[in-house]
Amino acid sequence: MPGPDTVIVGAGAAGLFLAARLAEAGERVTVLEAGPERSTQDLISSQIWARKLKWSGPAVEEAGNHPVGHAFNAGSGTGGSAVHHYGVWLRLHKGDFTVASDHGVGLDWPFDYDELRPYYDRIQAEVGISGDAEQEIWRPEGAAYPMSPLPIFAQGRVIQAGFAAQGKRTAPLPLAINSQPYKGRASCLYDGWCDAGCPIGALANPLVTWLPRALEAGVKLVHDARVIRVERDVNNPEKIAKVKYLERGSEKTLRAARFIIAAFTVQTTRILLSSADGSTPAPGNRHDQLGRYLTSHPAGTIFGLFEGETQPHLGVTGGQLLSHDDYDNKTAAGGFGSSQWIIANAIKPHDLLGYGTSRPDIVGPQVKPWLEKAAKHIGNMTLVMEDIARSENRITLSDNTDEDGIPLAHTYHDLSADLISRWDQRMAEGQAIFRAAGATDVWQGPRVPMHIMGGTVMGRDEQRSVTDSFGRVHDTANLFVAGPSLFPSTGAVNPTFTLTALADRQADHLIG
């Protein structure tokens, strides 16, 4: 029996999408996934059960003044981190593609927004996005959303009034969540369980979008298959001949004509770094670029208690409303960087993002009455801020190894002072918005890392990047990378829409 044409490492949003596209074009595709097999039946409505969906592989070491939060941001198993993503699907703005040219910091993308726009449009029609493009006045050009926006509940309305009182605008948050049945998938029930995974398929996670297509097209999925490294062809060192992996403890080898590493930012980079061979550098690392430009959005949450009932359990985890009023002025006084507010997230009483956890100062007999009040009257919104790619923020191999002797990944990530200043400024503005909305008690959470990007960035210049604009590793003819590790800049928007559009462009290129 012939081997696969393409081996894809990682069954997340990018990996399963590419698997489906390539298999539908007639290729034999095998996907190696480090985590367990999952189905929608595994998406139990519990924040505690949801922790099973997050990264459960060997530890990732973290350092710097803004550690990347790998255990919370990464996923494990079929669907990867996109199984527990919140479905906030926003486009990068035009200026996000030219940060270095415009501002002399970070990196440019190797193409502009207009190049990616048709892929955004095609993916949004395929997946379905609920939103209102006309109200979203900051949005770059593109097709209108195929579904009307999700409803705004009491929490959204009260915070929206605060924005208006401060002279700021809001719009319905565009979400890859169905406001109506769409292409055989159900509409949302607004019960706020997105973080635990959406078993009804209203939220476009890969288990209900790309996985069925991939299986229908004949893709072979191998679970619990942890890739150690790829190895070059001894007769043609510009090509990869095989991938080595551990399947339930046994070392195995798989040969193919093409390899795509789509194992999420940190593990993708770890695999490539582990593929150095003696004096031969790791793929993409002839110029010591592999692992550099690690990025993560600095985020934070504003909380407030309101007089009226806010129904904070209703809606979706991602939020109800959006404000990009401050997005495009990266150089405004007070710091540097774009930012967005995603407003009125459905919220639970416990867990890392829950309101109970947000107030560690409340203990003892005060806890229950405070939770009872918050359960009816709390509001919250999330700041997402741009990160700027810096070469010293980097993924490397640790001297420590896992129980199989494989080096652990080590991450170092610092935020610059001007980004921190912008974060502080926006959070103070967020508190003012809540007070203008009538909140009687306002507080904020800590600065936290949201999303992990970079490490194998795209670029035109091999001396400042790892892959070309199609994700092909510069020095290796048949080795590609997919996913957010390709992003040279982050903007301030959630990355899943962009990484999927990027994978769509890659697929067109590979299929020809």
Add this chain to the structure above:
Amino acid sequence: MGLSRRRVLAGGGTALGTFFIGGRWVEATPKAARERGFTPQVLTAAQCGALESVGDALVPGALQAGLAPFIDSQLALGSGSKLIAKYLGVDPLGQLSFYRGIADNLITSLARPEITPEQLIGAMATDAVTDWAGPPASYAFFVLRADALDVTYGTPEGFATLDIPYSAHIQPEAYW
């Protein structure tokens, strides 16, 4: 849209927790496990007692809800632990030594006759605990309080005590 489409689906790997009670392994909730005198798997009885005593001072009700059997049974799962410590920088494989360290600190502090659990949590919050060893006491305070919230309010029953509709898409058959 409506309740008719809100499916409560069986299965999905939601087995009850397993506890050693009365000389045999039984499936039970942490609350029932504590009520029936569970035998800890990886912590000592003294460590469990200290954790639930301080946890209950942080979040009243945590002791009865089964904080000690919750933590102990999750630690026994090794890499499968679903404790929130995973999100807070404590890798599941390192959680057992982390919790043993916290518990031993608590035992030492509570052995002082002048210290009540309520006084201890005040000192933990400000890292003012005498002779505290290992990760900062304030960090242990945050983790243990989050665990106590999980076990007390992170369940359908906990939501009900706060009058929050749980509205599961797939109902957890057990807490975890």
